[in-house]
Amino acid sequence: MNLEQIERYFEFQKRRTNWITEIRAGFTVYLTMAYILFVNAVILKDAGVPFNACVVGTALAAGISSILMGAVANFPLALAAGMGLNSVLAYAIVIGQGISWQVGMGLIFLDGLIVFILVMAGLREAVMNAIPVPLRHAIAVGIGMFLSFIGLLHSGIVVIDKNILLPSPGDFSSISTIISACGILITAVLVVLRIKGAILLGILITTALSLIAGISTLPSKISMPDFSTIGALDIKGALKLSLVPSLFAFIIVDFFDTLGTVTAVGYQAQLTDSGGRIEKLRAILGIDAIGAMLGGMFGASSNTSYIESAAGIMEGGRTGVTAIVVGILFLISIVIAPFASIVGSQATAPALVIIGFLMMQNITQINFGEIESAIPAFIIIVSMPFTYSISHGIGYGFITYVVLKLAMGEFRKVHPLMYAISFIFAVYFIAEK
Numbered sequence: 001m002n003l004e005q006i007e008r009y010f011e012f013q014k015r016r017t018n019w020i021t022e023i024r025a026g027f028t029v030y031l032t033m034a035y036i037l038f039v040n041a042v043i044l045k046d047a048g049v050p051f052n053a054c055v056v057g058t059a060l061a062a063g064i065s066s067i068l069m070g071a072v073a074n075f076p077l078a079l080a081a082g083m084g085l086n087s088v089l090a091y092a093i094v095i096g097q098g099i100s101w102q103v104g105m106g107l108i109f110l111d112g113l114i115v116f117i118l119v120m121a122g123l124r125e126a127v128m129n130a131i132p133v134p135l136r137h138a139i140a141v142g143i144g145m146f147l148s149f150i151g152l153l154h155s156g157i158v159v160i161d162k163n164i165l166l167p168s169p170g171d172f173s174s175i176s177t178i179i180s181a182c183g184i185l186i187t188a189v190l191v192v193l194r195i196k197g198a199i200l201l202g203i204l205i206t207t208a209l210s211l212i213a214g215i216s217t218l219p220s221k222i223s224m225p226d227f228s229t230i231g232a233l234d235i236k237g238a239l240k241l242s243l244v245p246s247l248f249a250f251i252i253v254d255f256f257d258t259l260g261t262v263t264a265v266g267y268q269a270q271l272t273d274s275g276g277r278i279e280k281l282r283a284i285l286g287i288d289a290i291g292a293m294l295g296g297m298f299g300a301s302s303n304t305s306y307i308e309s310a311a312g313i314m315e316g317g318r319t320g321v322t323a324i325v326v327g328i329l330f331l332i333s334i335v336i337a338p339f340a341s342i343v344g345s346q347a348t349a350p351a352l353v354i355i356g357f358l359m360m361q362n363i364t365q366i367n368f369g370e371i372e373s374a375i376p377a378f379i380i381i382v383s384m385p386f387t388y389s390i391s392h393g394i395g396y397g398f399i400t401y402v403v404l405k406l407a408m409g410e411f412r413k414v415h416p417l418m419y420a421i422s423f424i425f426a427v428y429f430i431a432e433k
Helices: 003-009 019-033 036-045 051-073 085-097 101-120 123-130 133-155 175-192 198-213 241-268 281-297 307-314 320-340 345-365 371-387 390-407 416-431
Strands: 079-081 158-161 166-169 303-305
Touching: 019 198, 019 307, 019 320, 019 345, 036 051, 036 079, 036 085, 051 079, 051 281, 051 303, 051 320, 079 281, 085 101, 085 241, 101 123, 101 241, 101 281, 123 241, 123 281, 123 416, 133 158, 133 175, 133 241, 133 307, 133 345, 133 371, 133 390, 175 198, 175 345, 198 307, 198 345, 241 281, 241 303, 241 307, 241 345, 241 390, 241 416, 281 303, 307 320, 307 345, 371 390, 390 416
Parallel strands: none
Antiparallel strands: 079 303, 158 166
């Protein structure tokens, strides 16, 4: 296959992009996600997963999943071990229920397998297409707010007060907070001036400031890769009846977190048809499920679609080449992973804040005059950052939508799947501990 055929396959002309743009977008997404290599290993280490092996497993799972997403679905969406899911696995499942981390990874594999079966049966795609258009836009906006909130927390501009357990202003006597704030301003200026590669440049400049200030440091040594977690999962042990509730919880969160992320990225990249449906949706959702299975196989927890992919959309990434570049960089990270730690949270936080603003622009697509749709949309938007959960925000909004439609006597206008999803969410929220 020659270069022209590759460009035709990835629809470069149709999506108005080029190699330089796609590669730059891929580098940007990787830099916003590289933290997961170490954060995931730190969390899973408490569950007994070997640290160095977890870094390798995380890189491998993310690399293969992202390349599959780009090559098969031609969608600019990268995947890696999901934050939140890894904490639940480590503390609530492995430690909380006294099982081995190998059984925990078996549970993750089963989660991916079941979701994959649902995708192949067309259920996951049908659910996504059943969502009213205003709520789809609300999901994108809510995730934008969620991203900005995460960015402000990572930057230190907002902190969680341990005494009152509420968000509070950060400490500007901290050099890290000051550098993050400068990074937000620098990135905003670059975006306003419409400089190509604004997000990537913002990350690199803020990283340079962190190195100068001594917050980030260059690695002192590079250790040999450890592949011991690959294939160590225990599927048989995960089939215990007592673990069924945990498996169900994983499926619910995985199912709807991805739904939200794919919706947000698809709308941001304008990869939808005239009816607002995302192109190649079944392939996208299927590969996401395969990513979860790979995460279990490699001892890295559940792989899921990353909303940080929006950073690549901001840089102009519109095809699967963006995701492939991310995947290749993750595979390279198996060897040079220590260098990825140079890009700290104070450097990626500004990118998340600005990307959140850009995703907020979808709010103009919601007609707030149609109150029966606008109120559920509003619930989705505010619930995601306030609950720190994409799936909870979606669930609250869906239930509100169904209740309001029933109150208006418009029950026939609600898709049957919306009734089913709302009921499942209600049961899940009531049963949730």
